[in-house]
Amino acid sequence: MPTPSCQRTLIRSPLRPGSRRPHRHEDRGQDLGYLLFGQTGLTTKGNGSDWSNPHWTAKGVGSSSACLTGLHQVHTVQQTALALMQASVLPAAAAIWGMQEPGLDDVKWDGGQLTLAKGGVKPLAWADLAKLIYSKGLPKGALGHAFIQGSWVEADFGGPGGSMHLQLDGLSLYLPNVKDPIFVGRTNTKPPPAIAQRYSRYVWAPCANVIGLTVDKSSGSVKIENILSILNAGKLLVPQLVSGQSQGGIAMAIGYALMEDMPNGMAGPADGTWNLNRYHVPRWSDVPLNTTYELGKRAQELVTLPESAGDRGAGRGIAEAVMCSVAPAISNALRDALGRRYTSLPITPAKILEGLRA
Numbered sequence: 001m002p003t004p005s006c007q008r009t010l011i012r013s014p015l016r017p018g019s020r021r022p023h024r025h026e027d028r029g030q031d032l033g034y035l036l037f038g039q040t041g042l043t044t045k046g047n048g049s050d051w052s053n054p055h056w057t058a059k060g061v062g063s064s065s066a067c068l069t070g071l072h073q074v075h076t077v078q079q080t081a082l083a084l085m086q087a088s089v090l091p092a093a094a095a096i097w098g099m100q101e102p103g104l105d106d107v108k109w110d111g112g113q114l115t116l117a118k119g120g121v122k123p124l125a126w127a128d129l130a131k132l133i134y135s136k137g138l139p140k141g142a143l144g145h146a147f148i149q150g151s152w153v154e155a156d157f158g159g160p161g162g163s164m165h166l167q168l169d170g171l172s173l174y175l176p177n178v179k180d181p182i183f184v185g186r187t188n189t190k191p192p193p194a195i196a197q198r199y200s201r202y203v204w205a206p207c208a209n210v211i212g213l214t215v216d217k218s219s220g221s222v223k224i225e226n227i228l229s230i231l232n233a234g235k236l237l238v239p240q241l242v243s244g245q246s247q248g249g250i251a252m253a254i255g256y257a258l259m260e261d262m263p264n265g266m267a268g269p270a271d272g273t274w275n276l277n278r279y280h281v282p283r284w285s286d287v288p289l290n291t292t293y294e295l296g297k298r299a300q301e302l303v304t305l306p307e308s309a310g311d312r313g314a315g316r317g318i319a320e321a322v323m324c325s326v327a328p329a330i331s332n333a334l335r336d337a338l339g340r341r342y343t344s345l346p347i348t349p350a351k352i353l354e355g356l357r358a
Helices: 030-037 065-095 126-136 192-199 241-257 321-338 349-357
Strands: 010-012 106-108 113-116 139-147 154-159 162-166 171-173 182-184 186-190 207-215 222-231 299-304
Touching: 065 113, 065 126, 065 139, 065 154, 065 162, 065 171, 106 186, 139 321, 154 182, 222 241, 222 321, 241 299, 321 349
Parallel strands: 222 299
Antiparallel strands: 010 139, 106 113, 139 171, 154 162, 154 186, 171 182, 207 222
């Protein structure tokens, strides 16, 4: 069974009187992250899945790619900020404006100040909001914990302004003049789908690759002829950068799939004499350089899908997301060409010849 893919991130966002905006602290360091996890009120102890326990969360591992890190950090910051907004900022704004508490869709930030979307009230600076938040004992900060395995865990959390539905599995609120955060128990928890336990990896900006190659059966050398990449990157803010990231990801993936071999021990770089003459990386001749396919010529063509409604006009960020399916696509192409499945990377000429002799 593949190793489940699951993530968690800890975010703390305290408001400070006199500050112009909330201070955001993203805990990426291992030691600080573990310290903050103890303040969430959550535990991973127990036998099996126990999502009905508001204190329980599943064990997880950290992100291993830039596009996923962006997804996890941004998502958890956003959801924790929404919690602080609903539990503290909106009640404070309503008290200052002398009106019923507005909803998230009723307000907007304009020039660093909070105001009603329809107008008619005095815009509020952060300093004014923080002053009332502290005087009323409203939450000055929030600590959020998120878990994803196929989909984000969702739950309802109680706050000063009422119930909040968030894609978090843990929430604690910091109150003025109180040292430790107050745990907010979740209800109506929606856990990840059971089938997600079988997922080995997923990507936020998924990409499918179709690869055509040729193989020299006498030497075992492989030449990538054509690559078609179909990418879902959400809204393309700078299409040229997306294209560049795709091309770089293709080159890197060809390298780790076919070339970049490092034997263990003194047979490898540990002997101190290795350089690029022995550790092979892709050169321009190893990578199709044209960006539009033409019959009889080598090319790598990128097709980007239209943004979906779920993207809400935002870019997903791709890093080198196109890399993820290149190695499997190369392995599939070799299977079609040679009738032999190669699963150990890199698929070097020596491994190809060994497979042909078997």
